[in-house]
Amino acid sequence: DAMVIQNPRYQVTQFGKPVTLSCSQTLNHNVMYWYQQKSSQAPKLLFHYYDKDFNNEADTPDNFQSRRPNTSFCFLDIRSPGLGDAAMYLCATMRGASNQPQHFGDGTRLSIL
Amino acid sequence: GNSVTQMEGPVTLSEEAFLTINCTYTATGYPSLFWYVQYPGEGLQLLLKATKADDKGSNKGFEATYRKETTSFHLEKGSVQVSDSAVYFCALSDNSGYSTLTFGKGTMLLVSP
Numbered sequence: 001d002a003m004v005i006q007n008p009r010y011q012v013t014q015f016g017k018p019v020t021l022s023c024s025q026t027l028n029h030n031v032m033y034w035y036q037q038k039s040s041q042a043p044k045l046l047f048h049y050y051d052k053d054f055n056n057e058a059d060t061p062d063n064f065q066s067r068r069p070n071t072s073f074c075f076l077d078i079r080s081p082g083l084g085d086a087a088m089y090l091c092a093t094m095r096g097a098s099n100q101p102q103h104f105g106d107g108t109r110l111s112i113l
Numbered sequence: 114g115n116s117v118t119q120m121e122g123p124v125t126l127s128e129e130a131f132l133t134i135n136c137t138y139t140a141t142g143y144p145s146l147f148w149y150v151q152y153p154g155e156g157l158q159l160l161l162k163a164t165k166a167d168d169k170g171s172n173k174g175f176e177a178t179y180r181k182e183t184t185s186f187h188l189e190k191g192s193v194q195v196s197d198s199a200v201y202f203c204a205l206s207d208n209s210g211y212s213t214l215t216f217g218k219g220t221m222l223l224v225s226p
Contacts, residue, residue: 006156031212042202042216043157090156098208099145099164104156 003027004105006091012111013081021076021108023091032074033102034066035090043090049074050096078110086112115140119203119217126224132190134220136177136203139184144205146170146179146186147214151200160188160201193224 005024013019023032030051035043047056049068063085065077078085088109092102120135138144145164149157161170166181175190186203203217 004156033213040219042218045213048213092157094212096212098212099162099206100212101147101159101162102212102214104149104158106154106156109154 004091004093004103006089006105006108008108009106010109010111012113014113015083016080019078019081019110021078021089021091021110023074023076023105024072025091025093025103026072027093027095027103028071029093029103030071030096031094032068033092033094034074034076035092036085037088037090037107046076081110081112083112086110115144115205115207115215117203117205117215117217119201119220122200122219122221124220124222126193126222128195128224128226129192130224132188132193132197132222134188134201134203134222136186136188136217137184138186138203138205138215140205140207140215142207144207146177147204147206148175148177148186148188149202149204151202151219153199157202193222195224195226198222198224 033048034046037043046060068074088107090107091105094102116139147162148160150160161172163170163179169178177188200219200221202219204214206212
């Protein structure tokens with residue numbers, strides 16, 4: 001049973017048109033992460049939430065925003081997607097304690113026309 | 114800062130061959146170490162983990178031992194299968210409050226019948 005669910009699996013949007021990706025979890029984990037992964041590269045952390053505490057990575061573009069309305073859901077908003085934002089976006093969760101692994105969803109593949 | 118170095122791929126093996134994927138790390142303190150596997154078009158799945166020196170993580174025939182003296186966490190499997198073809202990521206967590214992951218660049222494994 002999927003525990004970290006990302007919707008949709010594939011998303012196509014137009015250059016400059018805002019898009020929202022969603023992530024939900026049934027694990028009741030208090031930490032949630034968003035990663036960007038481009039072809040043949042490792043995932044790159046964009047930001048994460050520890051409960052409601054939002055942490056932005058220093059090099060995450062301002063074009064990327066996130067919302068976490070409750071424990072179960074987290075959203076990634078791309079305000080004005082550029083061609084360079086085409087990538088796989090991965091959501092992950094973690095129980096907020098030492099030595100815990102992160103649990104990943106299957107990702108959303110974003111294409112920009 | 115923290116870093117993870119993996120051997121470059123692709124690693125190409127015949128079925129039933131022995132697999133080693135090298136991973137070394139640089140970190141302060143006592144990180145936890147992980148191997149994740151990513152099948153085409155999917156998210157990352159935790160393969161195994163080790164949280165302290167000399168721990169051995171194992172799963173599905175894969176093993177890795179946390180070697181603090183050589184700062185290594187090499188992945189091994191005695192007999193690979195075609196279904197093991199995937200990208201393997203070595204990662205560390207510094208066990209700070211937010212436990213962000215530092216990934217290696219990933220190693221693609223291709224197993225032929």
